[in-house]
Amino acid sequence: MKADRIHNFNAGPAALPLPVLEEIQESFLNFAGSGMSITEVSHRSKWFDDVINDAVVRAKRILKLDDRYHVLFVQGGASMQFCMIPMNLLGAGDTADYVNTGTWSTKAIKEAEIQGKAIRVVASSEDRNFSYIPEGIAFNPNAVYAHITSNNTIKGTQWAQFPDTSGVPIVSDMSSDIFSRPLDVEKFGMIYAGAQKNMGPAGVCMVIIREDLLGRSPKDIPTMLRYSTFAEKNSMFNTPPCFSVYTVQLVLKWLEETIGGLDKMAALNRKKADLLYDYMDQSEFYRGTAEKNSRSLMNVTFRLPSEDLEKTFVAEALENGLGGLKGHRSVGGCRASIYNPTPLASVEALLDFMKTFERKNG
Structure with a gap:
């Protein structure tokens, strides 16, 4: 630890790797020889193209994602995803299962209910103050997806093993434990994570979505709330949070090249x-x-x-x-x-x- 830095146990925004902060500091005024800060370069420039493309490549390589998966950078945090997921994935007659393991699961359920979507809470740990992860859950085999929160920052619980959903794609909020352990990605149709807990600063949410679920984005919802909008434009339909994406890229580089x-x-x-x-x-x-x-x-x-x-x-x-x-x-x-x-x-x-x-x- 440097003498002027404390041991940081904040829940989010949270600690970043010191080598990443040092690299940001070193290049902040003159990023990649551009003569500009990363906060000044155009998101339409080659400099930023290299940043966002490298972040996508590293995320896919680290998680062993094949070409069916798209890595997107969306604003609004994980909380925006609570409404975007049912808005994009559930049409008329569709249903989804949700597991309630605490505050963030509860919020996700509420946002689906506000839209009048047909969702079912198939398990909850509320009976013991959300102190455990439910087991032996009976999921609906006809559900479009099964939603879980992989790690619960407030109650301190985490799915040690992801549930058997009998082939129903899992949609998981991984804001606080993404990139913390290997995953069997085949179980997941979508993973989303606000960056500010485990992979970067506040301001961006990484969305990893499989092609079959991406194809469900309807045309009659606002443009900026469609996953297809972000996928078609490499997350640059509008100006993305460039600095946040840059920091995520550096954290992924640190995870690969320093940690291993x-x-x-x-x-x-x-x-x-x-x-x-x-x-x-x-x-x-x-x-x-x-x-x-x-x-x-x-x-x-x-x-x-x-x-x-x-x-x-x-x-x-x-x-x-x-x-x-x-x-x-x-x-x-x-x-x-x-x-x-x-x-x-x-x-x-x-x-x-x-x-x-x-x-x-x-």
């Missing part, structure tokens, strides 16, 4: 999470909020014996260079978001602080 791909990234993520969970499991002072078989490798959520201690923990952590540990405002408690860019050294520093704080206050 998804297998190595997954092993590192497991190691980081195990350090915290193993310690909490033997502690009577810290209590994880997610059930053990549903724990997230990205967002470690936990409580202390009292809310007063939690406030003190967050404040003293920040004084010690550990930021972003306050839980989401809707649930309280504490949360350490340990996305791909969070280095092992940051998790080790947090663990040392947790041990010291327990000895003082336990």
